[in-house]
Amino acid sequence: MPLIEFTDRGLYCRAGGFYIDPWKAVDKAIITHAHSDHARWGSKYYLCHTQCKPLLQMRLGTNNYQTVEWEEKIFMNGIQVSLHPAGHMIGSSQIRIEYKGEVWVVSGDYKIEDDGLSGKFEPVKCNTFITESTFGLPIYNWKPQQEIFQNIQDWVARNRELGKTSVFIAYSLGKAQRLLQCLPELNLPIYVHGAIWNAHETLTGSGVQLPDVKRIDYDTPKGSYINNIIIAPPGAEGSSWMRRFFPYAVGICSGWMQVRGTVRRKNADAGFALSDHADWKGLLQAVKETEAGKVFVTHGYQAVFSRYLNEIGIEAAEVKTEYGNEEEENSIAITEQDNT
Amino acid sequence: MKQFADLVIKLGTSTKTNEKLGALSEYFSIANDKDKVWVIAIFSGRRPKRAVNSTQLWTWCNELAKLPDWLFEECYHAVGDLGETIALLLPEMTIADARPNGSSGRASHPLHYYLETLISIEKEDESVRKEFILRSWQTMTQAERFVFNKLITGNFRIGVSQNTMVNALSKTSKLESSIIAHRISGNWDPVTTNFSDLLSELAVTTDYSKPYPFYLAYAIEDEVNTLGEPNEWQAEWKWDGIRGQIIKRNHELFVWSRGEELMTEKFPEYHALKNHLPNGVVLDGEIIPYKSQSASSYGGGVEGAPLPFALLQTRIGRKNVTKKQLTEAPITFFAYDLLEYEGNDIRETLLVERRTLLEKIVKEINHPALLLSPVISFTTWAELTALRGQSRNLGSEGIMLKRKDSIYQVGRKRGDWWKWKIDPLVIDAVMIYAQKGHGRRSSLYTDYTFAVKDGDKLVGFTKAYSGLTDKEFAQVDNFVKRNSLEKFGPVRTVKPELVFEIAFEGIAASNRHKSGVALRFPRINRWRKDKTANEINTLDDLKKMLELYGK
Numbered sequence: 001m002p003l004i005e006f007t008d009r010g011l012y013c014r015a016g017g018f019y020i021d022p023w024k025a026v027d028k029a030i031i032t033h034a035h036s037d038h039a040r041w042g043s044k045y046y047l048c049h050t051q052c053k054p055l056l057q058m059r060l061g062t063n064n065y066q067t068v069e070w071e072e073k074i075f076m077n078g079i080q081v082s083l084h085p086a087g088h089m090i091g092s093s094q095i096r097i098e099y100k101g102e103v104w105v106v107s108g109d110y111k112i113e114d115d116g117l118s119g120k121f122e123p124v125k126c127n128t129f130i131t132e133s134t135f136g137l138p139i140y141n142w143k144p145q146q147e148i149f150q151n152i153q154d155w156v157a158r159n160r161e162l163g164k165t166s167v168f169i170a171y172s173l174g175k176a177q178r179l180l181q182c183l184p185e186l187n188l189p190i191y192v193h194g195a196i197w198n199a200h201e202t203l204t205g206s207g208v209q210l211p212d213v214k215r216i217d218y219d220t221p222k223g224s225y226i227n228n229i230i231i232a233p234p235g236a237e238g239s240s241w242m243r244r245f246f247p248y249a250v251g252i253c254s255g256w257m258q259v260r261g262t263v264r265r266k267n268a269d270a271g272f273a274l275s276d277h278a279d280w281k282g283l284l285q286a287v288k289e290t291e292a293g294k295v296f297v298t299h300g301y302q303a304v305f306s307r308y309l310n311e312i313g314i315e316a317a318e319v320k321t322e323y324g325n326e327e328e329e330n331s332i333a334i335t336e337q338d339n340t
Numbered sequence: 341m342k343q344f345a346d347l348v349i350k351l352g353t354s355t356k357t358n359e360k361l362g363a364l365s366e367y368f369s370i371a372n373d374k375d376k377v378w379v380i381a382i383f384s385g386r387r388p389k390r391a392v393n394s395t396q397l398w399t400w401c402n403e404l405a406k407l408p409d410w411l412f413e414e415c416y417h418a419v420g421d422l423g424e425t426i427a428l429l430l431p432e433m434t435i436a437d438a439r440p441n442g443s444s445g446r447a448s449h450p451l452h453y454y455l456e457t458l459i460s461i462e463k464e465d466e467s468v469r470k471e472f473i474l475r476s477w478q479t480m481t482q483a484e485r486f487v488f489n490k491l492i493t494g495n496f497r498i499g500v501s502q503n504t505m506v507n508a509l510s511k512t513s514k515l516e517s518s519i520i521a522h523r524i525s526g527n528w529d530p531v532t533t534n535f536s537d538l539l540s541e542l543a544v545t546t547d548y549s550k551p552y553p554f555y556l557a558y559a560i561e562d563e564v565n566t567l568g569e570p571n572e573w574q575a576e577w578k579w580d581g582i583r584g585q586i587i588k589r590n591h592e593l594f595v596w597s598r599g600e601e602l603m604t605e606k607f608p609e610y611h612a613l614k615n616h617l618p619n620g621v622v623l624d625g626e627i628i629p630y631k632s633q634s635a636s637s638y639g640g641g642v643e644g645a646p647l648p649f650a651l652l653q654t655r656i657g658r659k660n661v662t663k664k665q666l667t668e669a670p671i672t673f674f675a676y677d678l679l680e681y682e683g684n685d686i687r688e689t690l691l692v693e694r695r696t697l698l699e700k701i702v703k704e705i706n707h708p709a710l711l712l713s714p715v716i717s718f719t720t721w722a723e724l725t726a727l728r729g730q731s732r733n734l735g736s737e738g739i740m741l742k743r744k745d746s747i748y749q750v751g752r753k754r755g756d757w758w759k760w761k762i763d764p765l766v767i768d769a770v771m772i773y774a775q776k777g778h779g780r781r782s783s784l785y786t787d788y789t790f791a792v793k794d795g796d797k798l799v800g801f802t803k804a805y806s807g808l809t810d811k812e813f814a815q816v817d818n819f820v821k822r823n824s825l826e827k828f829g830p831v832r833t834v835k836p837e838l839v840f841e842i843a844f845e846g847i848a849a850s851n852r853h854k855s856g857v858a859l860r861f862p863r864i865n866r867w868r869k870d871k872t873a874n875e876i877n878t879l880d881d882l883k884k885m886l887e888l889y890g891k
Contacts, residue, residue, distance in 0.1 A: 138407060139415045139428040258428065260352060260486075261420050262783055265810070267355055304414050311408060 003079075003097060003104045004130065006296075006319050011106060011130065013097060016079035018047070020095050020106045023322040030081065032108025033092035034059060034173060037323045047074075049083050052091030054206040055173065058198060070119070086110040087121035088276050089174035090208060096124050104128045105290060109323075111275065112282035113145060115178055117208075123289035128296070131287060134277040134324060135255050136301035142255070142279045148272055149182035155251055155270050156186055160227050165248040167230040169237050169268070172196040174276050175253050176231050177203065177210060183229055184211040191216045191225060193232040193241075216244075237266070255279070287314060299324035343371055344379065344451045345483040348490075352498040360500055364508030373535035374452040380538065381530035383505045385600060387491065388530075391458040392469050394422050394493050400470055401426040404477075417830045420778040423489030427482050448479050454488060456531055503751050513539055518553070518750040525600060526550035548589040551596040552622060552679050552687065553750040557740065557757035564760060565721040567741065574691060574744050575716040575724055577736035578759055579674055580649050580846065580860070581628030582656075586610060586673060586710075588617040589683070597627070608661060609671055609709045616705040620683030623698070624748075625675035625713060628652070632672060632708035642674060642711050645735030648848040648890065650858055674713040675702055676740075679748055687748035694748070731762045732889055737845060738762040764843035765885060766865055767792065770836045770873045772800055774820040785820040785832065786813050788864075790842055792855070794879040798836055801855035801882060802844070807864030816867075836873050841865040847882070847890045855879060857886050 005012045010022030018028035025042030032038050034048075034055035041060050048056060050067040057065070068074060070093065073082050083093035088109040095106040103126040110132065114120040142148075156166045170176045172195040183190055190213045192200065197215040204210050214220070216230070225245050236242060237250065249269040256262045257271025278286060283305060287295055295316040297306040302318035309316035350363040368376055381387070402412055407429065419425040454476060461469050473492075477485055506524070510517040523539055527549045544550055560567075567573060583598035593614040595604045604610075607627065629647035651669040655661060678698040679687050686694060695715070702712045716739065718724040724739065731738050738761035746756035769790035777786035787805050791798035808816065816838065823835040846860035 137415050137418055138405065138411065139419055139425065141428070141432070256783070259419050259783070260424055261778075263353060265784070269353055269355070271353075301414075304411065308408075308411060 003099055003102060003128070004106070006321075010321070013076075013079060015099055016076040016081065016097065018076055018081075019043075021108065021323070028076070030095050031056065032086065032095060032106065033088055035089070035109070035171075038108060047081070049091045049093045051206065051208070052093070054202050055091060055199070058202045070122075084122045084124050085119035087112065087114065087118050089118050090177065090203060092118055094122070094124060096126065102127050104130070105292075106130045107132055107286070109134070109277055110286065111278045112285060113142070115145060115276075116181060117177055118174075118276075121286070123286060126290050126292050128294045129287060129290040129292035130296045130298060130319070131283065131305075132277065132323070133283060133297045133300035133302050133305040135275065135279050136283055136297070136305035138280045140255060140258055140273075140275075140279045141281060142273060142275055145178075145274070148274045152179070152182055152251070152253075152272055152274075153186060155249075155272075156183075156188070156229060159249045162249075163227065163247065165225050165228055165230060165245045167232060167242065167245055167248045167250050169234055169250060169252040169254075170196075170231055171276075172199045172233045175274065176200075176233075177208075178274065178276070179231055179253060180211050180213070183231075186229070188228050189214060189224070190229045190231065191220070192230070193236055195233045195235075196231050341448050341451055341454065341480065341484045341488070343367065344375065345481070345487045347379075348487045348498065349483055351500055357504060360504050361508050361511070364500070364505055365511045368508055368512040372450060372452075375450050377530050377533055377535050377538060378452050378455055380505065380509070380524055382491070383500055384502050384524060386528075386530060388455055388459050389462060390492060391462045392473060392492060396466070396470070397426055397473070397489065397492065398422070400473060401429055404431055404474070405429045413829075417776055418783065420776060420783075423493050424486050426489050427486035430477055430482075430485060448484065452530075455491065458492065459531060506751075509539070515539065521553040521750050522550070525553055526596075527602060548592060549587060549594040549596075549602065551585045551587060551594070551600070552624075552685075552748075554583060554585075554598050554624070555749045555757065556752040557742075557759045558752060558754050560741070560758040560760045564725065564741075567721075567758070570719060570721055570724065572744055574695070574742045575718060575727075576676055576713050576740045576742070577716065577731065577734060578738045578740045578761060579626040579628055579646065579713065580735070580737050581626040581646065581652060581671075581674070584625065584627040584673070585679070586613065586617075586623045586625070586675075587680075588614065588619060588621045591619065593617070595627070603627075606655060606658070606661060607671055608666070610673060613705070613707060613709055616707055616710075618682070618701070620680060621701065622678070622680035623673070623675045623701075623710075624677035624679055625673050627671060628674050629669050630672040630674075630711075631670055642714055645733070646674075647735075649846065649860055650848045650850070672708060673710050675710060676713040677748060690745045690747065691742055692744045728760065728762060764845055764861075764865070765847065765889065766841050766843050767881060767885070768839055768868055768871060768876045769801070769842050770798065770876050771816075771834055771838045771840065772798055772836050773831050774816075774824075774834050775831045777805065784813055784817040786817070788816075788840075790840065791836065792877050792879050792882055799855050799879050801853065801857060801879075802842060802859045802862045804840075804842055804862045804864050807843075808867065812867055839868040839871040839873060839876055841868055847886050849886060849890055855882065857882050857890070 003013060005014060009019060009024040009026055011020040018030055019026045020030045021032050021038040022029050023040055028045045029043040031046055031048040034052050039056055045064045046056060047066045050069055053065050053067045068083055070083055070085055073080055080098040082096045084096055086092040086094045086108050088111055092108060094108060097104050105124045105126040107130060110121055112121050159166045168179055170179050176196045192213045193216055200210060200213055222244050230245055251270040251272060252266055252268045253272045253274045255273055255275030255277055258273040263271035295309055295314055296319045297316055298319050298321045306316040306318045347363055347367045351360050354360050415429060416422060416425045457472060461472055476488060480488060506517050506521045509520050523544055526547055585596045587594040595607055595610055597603050629651040654669050655665055675698060678694045681697050699712060702710055716727060718727060728739050741758045741760055743756040769792050771788045772791045773789035774785040775787040777784055789800050789803050791800045819838060820832060820834050824832040825835060826833045842862055843865035844859040844862040848858050850858035
């Protein structure tokens with residue numbers, strides 16, 4: 001019996017009696033991070049990292065939560081469980097489980113570069129590694145965060161020369177907070193959409209240090225946006241909600257912006273390939289550093305990445321899950337709520 | 341190269357014509373003259389011949405990136421553009437290698453250096469060409485590599501019309517845009533032409549082959565009777581050929597297509613006109629496949645319908661025209677305007693006067709390679725509307741309306757000329773294959789193949805790429821991803837469920853297609869969410885259409 005089985009409810013550890021990031025309601029769930037495709041509603045018990053809990057509460061409401069710190073060992077039915085930084089967003093973790101000397105690690109979503117917010121990704125040695133593959137093609141090669149931040153700042157400056165407001169499209173959880181590491185240097189007022197405001201309040205309320213932002217309300221005078229900075233979630237893009245910022249330029253922050261066609265299809269004025277996922281080299285590096293004898297590849301380019309791993313001598317197989325792409329849809333729902 | 345790469349990025353991401361215009365004007369005000377000439381050449385379709393082909397670029401990139409071919413291919417399908425795929429896959433380290441002793445300056449050259457070197461090594465050994473490409477890649481940033489690869493492999497497709505470029509030039513050079521459009525037309529070589537000569541008056545007088553910019557019509561938007569008095573308008577049939585100009589100057593004959601391609605050699609039928617046409621004449625009309633009637637009956641006018649456009653296509657791509665093609669796909673010229681007469685530019689004289697001169701010339705020559713596109717006589721809009729209904733039987737796409745007192749303008753303009761096309765043919769079909777699009781649509785399934793019913797089988801008969809809104813494309817894309825049956829390389833077979841109305845302009849018999857028909861300008865007219873796959877049209881319906889309109 002493998003330590004983790006792939007079931008129609010999610011990744012299941014039968015011996016421990018728990019699921020990891022289940023997509024249906026279960027008795028016991030261990031959550032890698034608070035994005036909606038990994039943290040779903042309805043389970044009776046949630047185990048997550050301390051910093052993840054307030055975010056889960058914001059999204060899923062009151063539940064039976066238990067929190068742990070990274071590296072802290074707990075036992076569930078005799079299975080040893082510990083969480084390790086995944087570098088994806090605040091409170092995001094890899095899940096390590098060990099039983100009779102056999103170790104499995106579920107990566108959740110992760111990135112290798114230390115973004116200064118999410119904790120530095122920790123390679124965890126294991127026998128079996130379950131990895132994401134969102135950007136599992138060699139065309140995805142991220143530039144260092146600092147270089148992208150510079151491009152972002154230059155873009156805002158150019159927009160100001162043209163008398164335009166800079167509107168950034170960024171996920172409310174994760175990307176928006178990363179933007180706040182580079183935008184305050186410009187000393188301009190930063191206005192955020194309600195969804196980002198909620199995340200911001202939750203994070204600062206739980207002790208995360210973030211710069212000041214202003215919430216966009218119906219009674220915010222339109223003149224206050226001119227030449228300044230807006231951060232909005234993907235759902236706001238192209239909606240009537242955006243009209244109040246006119247004249248503005250839209251910059252989308254996402255790994256998908258690596259490809260010009262995507263930038264054009266989104267009708268964005270600029271695309272910044274700022275991602276919270278590992279790029280091709282990052283995925284390879286992570287897989288190799290686990291020294292795992294067997295790799296399961298989930299959501300993303302799983303067919304490509306597992307084939308490549310096999311070709312370079314790492315045994316790998318693809319696994320179908322229900323992760324990926326949900327975050328954006330979720331944000332659209334949030335936008336619509338805020339519009340009513 | 342950096343300036344040009346910046347320009348291409350700005351043009352590629354800006355969604356508004358004014359921004360593109362701004363970016364181009366800025367470029368024309370800062371770039372060096374040699375580079376400017378090349379940019380004009382590139383955006384008016386005068387790119388140098390391919391010094392290397394895409395397979396070579398692909399191979400050399402892979403040698404550096406060390407990736408298996410299948411993985412390269414996967415990347416290409418995700419990006420949808422070879423030049424961009426290569427730019428993304430080339431390893432970063434090559435840039436560092438090119439910085440001697442860690443200095444930060446790169447040895448990047450101006451745009452014209454790369455283009456002219458590419459031309460100069462075109463005939464060299466493959467190793468020489470490879471050396472140049474690799475060395476160039478190494479001195480370039482990712483954005484520069486992208487534009488460099490695009491210069492080698494094909495079109496930019498970044499939504500810059502020649503018109504936008506001409507307007508930008510006009511803004512920086514303070515010359516009228518119609519004058520610029522004329523001066524940059526025709527036969528000139530970016531290697532030997534310098535910027536000031538290109539835009540000078542001299543260019544027009546020394547180049548005998550120089551065509552005039554074409555005057556193009558918009559589709560009529562309102563009811564035809566909103567155009568006013570019928571007697572102020574000249575009506576002609578709208579032909580489905582290649583718009584062209586025949587020029588006779590200095591005892592030489594030149595044939596230009598609207599795409600500003602010199603096609604004289606492709607159409608030997610016209611060569612006889614060299615001896616018949618007077619010097620200093622420029623004719624505007626349609627290059628069209630057409631079997632002339634018996635010698636006694638052609639009399640300078642069009643009789644009977646042209647042959648299908650597909651026949652003309654068999655000749656366009658060929659370098660040399662064979663005797664067989666000349667017999668099977670004969671062409672003629674339907675003339676409808678005269679732009680130059682006795683060596684004078686007469687575009688400013690009125691259409692009626694130009695027409696009188698045109699008729700005089702064509703009738704005097706009386707040659708089967710040059711026919712008059714007839715004027716349709718009508719007195720009321722109702723009468724013309726009825727006549728328009730017969731367009732398809734005459735092998736025409738509808739009617740052109742031209743104000744009798746109109747001058748010959750430059751480019752696409754509203755007001756004096758309108759095209760009034762007939763409604764397209766339509767057929768309901770089900771989607772059976774889907775493939776990812778290119779460029780803007782590279783991550784979406786937007787290229788579809790459609791089928792009609794043949795008994796209980798489905799027969800694919802056309803592809804269509806356009807006609808849905810972005811939102812609809814996203815919905816269909818979603819359907820494809822959830823309902824794929826099989827995968828053949830980039831193509832997915834899809835559960836035959838979604839029904840679309842396909843519109844097209846013409847239909848011809850074809851032995852290259854399983855269905856036996858080839859459509860002209862197929863596109864998606866609308867998504868028939870009200871229909872199921874059982875209610876689509878049949879192969880017999882298509883064959884009936886072929887019978888009616890395909891001859």
